[in-house]
Amino acid sequence: MSEEYKQLSKKDKIPLKYAAVQPDVRQHISKILDGLGNAEIRGHINDLYDLIEWQRDRTTKQELQIVAIKHLETWKQYEVDNNKKLG
Numbered sequence: 001m002s003e004e005y006k007q008l009s010k011k012d013k014i015p016l017k018y019a020a021v022q023p024d025v026r027q028h029i030s031k032i033l034d035g036l037g038n039a040e041i042r043g044h045i046n047d048l049y050d051l052i053e054w055q056r057d058r059t060t061k062q063e064l065q066i067v068a069i070k071h072l073e074t075w076k077q078y079e080v081d082n083n084k085k086l087g
Contacts, residue, residue: 033042
């Protein structure tokens with residue numbers, strides 16, 4: 001492995017699930033594919049990247065929805081508790 005891909009410290013590591021969309025990893029894969037000269041493989045890889053990005057965006061939206069629901073439930077509980085204290 002080249003020197004530009006040396007091991008990072010634990011605090012600098014990006015989770016493995018994001019490795020495929022890191023710009024330096026994509027550039028490295030692109031260099032390898034340029035050496036192969038096979039446009040069909042490049043198309044498949046680009047399709048996979050599109051799928052990964054779509055899944056990441058979808059997961060992010062789902063996580064945001066879950067957080068919003070939890071916040072809403074917490075505020076509802078807070079209002080119920082305050083109404084009991086006041087009433």
